[in-house]
Amino acid sequence: xxxxxxxxxxxxxxxxxxxxxxxxxxxxxxxxxxxxxxxxxxxxxxxxxxxxxxxxxxxxxxxxxxxxxxxxxxxxxxxxxxxxxxxxxxxxxxxxxxxxxxxxxxxxxxxxxxxxxxxxxxxxxxxxxxxxxxxxxxxxxxxxxxxxxxxxxxxxxxxxxxxxxxxxxxxxxxxxxxxxxxxxxxxxxxxxxxxxxxxxxxxxxxxxxxxxxxxxxxxxxxxxxxxxxxxxxxxxxxxxxxxxxxxxxxxxxxxxxxxxxxxxxxxxxxxxxxxxxxxxxxxxxxxxxxxxxxxxxxxxxxxxxxxxxxxxxxxxxxxxxxxxxxxxxxxxxxxxxxxxxxxxxxxxxxxxxxxxxxxxxxxxxxxxxxxxxxxxxxxxxxxxxxxxxxxxxxxxxxxxxxxxxxxxxxxxxxxxxxxxxxxxxxxxxxxxxxxxxxxxxxxxxxxxxxxxx
Numbered sequence: 001x002x003x004x005x006x007x008x009x010x011x012x013x014x015x016x017x018x019x020x021x022x023x024x025x026x027x028x029x030x031x032x033x034x035x036x037x038x039x040x041x042x043x044x045x046x047x048x049x050x051x052x053x054x055x056x057x058x059x060x061x062x063x064x065x066x067x068x069x070x071x072x073x074x075x076x077x078x079x080x081x082x083x084x085x086x087x088x089x090x091x092x093x094x095x096x097x098x099x100x101x102x103x104x105x106x107x108x109x110x111x112x113x114x115x116x117x118x119x120x121x122x123x124x125x126x127x128x129x130x131x132x133x134x135x136x137x138x139x140x141x142x143x144x145x146x147x148x149x150x151x152x153x154x155x156x157x158x159x160x161x162x163x164x165x166x167x168x169x170x171x172x173x174x175x176x177x178x179x180x181x182x183x184x185x186x187x188x189x190x191x192x193x194x195x196x197x198x199x200x201x202x203x204x205x206x207x208x209x210x211x212x213x214x215x216x217x218x219x220x221x222x223x224x225x226x227x228x229x230x231x232x233x234x235x236x237x238x239x240x241x242x243x244x245x246x247x248x249x250x251x252x253x254x255x256x257x258x259x260x261x262x263x264x265x266x267x268x269x270x271x272x273x274x275x276x277x278x279x280x281x282x283x284x285x286x287x288x289x290x291x292x293x294x295x296x297x298x299x300x301x302x303x304x305x306x307x308x309x310x311x312x313x314x315x316x317x318x319x320x321x322x323x324x325x326x327x328x329x330x331x332x333x334x335x336x337x338x339x340x341x342x343x344x345x346x347x348x349x350x351x352x353x354x355x356x357x358x359x360x361x362x363x364x365x366x367x368x369x370x371x372x373x374x375x376x377x378x379x380x381x382x383x384x385x386x387x388x389x390x391x392x393x394x395x396x397x398x399x400x401x402x403x404x405x406x407x408x409x410x411x412x413x414x415x416x417x418x419x420x421x422x423x424x425x426x427x428x429x430x431x432x433x434x435x436x437x438x439x440x441x442x443x444x445x446x447x448x449x450x451x452x453x
Contacts, residue, residue, distance in 0.1 A: 037169045037228065046167050047175055050224035051160055052182040057214050057221070058125060058153045060186015062096070063293065065089030066272040067191045067286050068145075071198045073273070077136050084138045088146045089269055090393030095150030096157065097261075097386025103158040104379030111162075111231035118159040118225060124152025126215045133207035157382075159225065162375045166228040172363075177304020177356040184300060184352055187293025191272075195286035244369035244377065253361050253435045254384045256316065260432025261388025263425040264323075264351050266396050267331065268292060271344060274418055278337040288337075292344035296352025303353030312360030313436045319357070320433030322350030327426040333412045351429065358382070361435070388428075396421055 037043060069085050072078040078085065107114050128149035135141045160179070168175035197206035244250050271292070272285035280288070299319075306315045330343035362377035399421040410419050 051179040054221035055182030056186035059183030062092040063187040064190040070272040086393040091146030092150040094390030097382040099154040100379035100382035121155030130211040173304040173308035176359045177301045181297040181300035184293045184296030191286040191289040241371045244372040256435035257384035261385040263428030292348040295348025299349045299353030303356035307360035316435045324429040
């Protein structure tokens with residue numbers, strides 16, 4: 001695409017369609033007046049210093065919650081009444097995801113407020129970390145490390161995605177994959193750092209130290225997180241592009257997102273605690289979680305690459321099958337800590353890249369609903385993931401409690417109290433591939449149409 005081509009009045013160019021806009025906005029400059037998308041110093045500084053670093057800070061913390069849960073459940077004051085601890089991590093992620101649709105719709109309409117919203121969201125996440133340092137009961141953690149953090153992170157994530165959608169057009173899948181890999185990179189460093197600090201200094205000191213760190217590191221990210229094109233003035237008509245909600249393809253793909261999310265986060269939350277069954281130390285368990293997050297970096301970038309080159313159904317099938325097989329075989333039959341580490345790596349490769357499929361899913365839906373905004377579509381995909389994330393915490397807690405002594409005759413890891421959890425995890429990941437049915441339906445419909453001719 002020639003990025004220097006002006007936008008013609010009444011004839012939308014491909015860049016305008018990608019951004020969810022049609023025709024020329026009389027208050028905007030022509031396309032050639034803005035920095036070039038997809039390439040150039042400005043685009044790559046935005047992607048790596050802005051998006052990647054901000055996502056690493058924002059998502060890496062809740063993705064590392066398994067380390068905190070392991071510490072909280074064995075140290076006062078939370079060890080006295082540990083009920084509800086798994087809910088803390090899933091609440092943060094659930095709110096982060098679930099609040100995405102309204103956040104995307106509002107900030108898409110009032111684009112001039114995106115930069116201020118980014119700053120407010122960053123401040124909120126920092127203060128949530130600081131407040132959680134002074135928690136003394138589980139519900140305090142749910143409120144601060146869960147609800148407050150999730151709300152602030154949601155706003156930050158929304159603005160980051162909307163800006164990314166402007167900066168990358170032709171290489172959108174790869175760009176989203178790199179952006180998503182930032183969460184995995186944060187998850188590589190944070191678990192080991194936090195485990196070492198939690199054991200040596202306690203949760204209060206480490207959370208205050210993390211507050212100082214993310215406050216300092218957020219500054220360069222915010223500086224480079226800027227829109228590429230001039231913000232449009234708000235228009236109520238922009239809220240009238242939600243017709244895609246009634247399409248069958250949207251319902252099927254959303255169902256796949258929910259199923260996948262019901263299983264996706266369970267290993268990251270429970271593996272550090274489960275590893276103790278094999279005699280792993282807290283630092284060993286944190287290292288395993290870092291290994292998992294390192295694999296998600298690879299998975300996210302590779303998934304973005306696949307989405308740019310193949311139909312999204314191919315990627316959905318590949319990721320669902322790979323993640324389910326890893327759970328059923330590698331986790332279910334793990335015999336030692338080394339086997340569990342192997343599972344963490346392979347699971348991270350397949351499950352960690354799932355969010356990178358959303359740009360492919362969104363573009364697929366846009367083929368049926370051309371006026372749908374890509375950022376809003378991404379927000380609804382995130383909301384579906386939030387439903388699964390929020391529900392998976394209480395479900396997993398109940399499965400582990402009910403699984404005690406019920407699967408003793410099963411082999412290896414299946415014979416522990418986690419046996420039913422492992423089965424549930426694998427089944428949900430398998431069902432996550434239901435989105436492939438949309439492509440199969442299209443192929444069969446095309447074949448039937450040819451035969452009728």
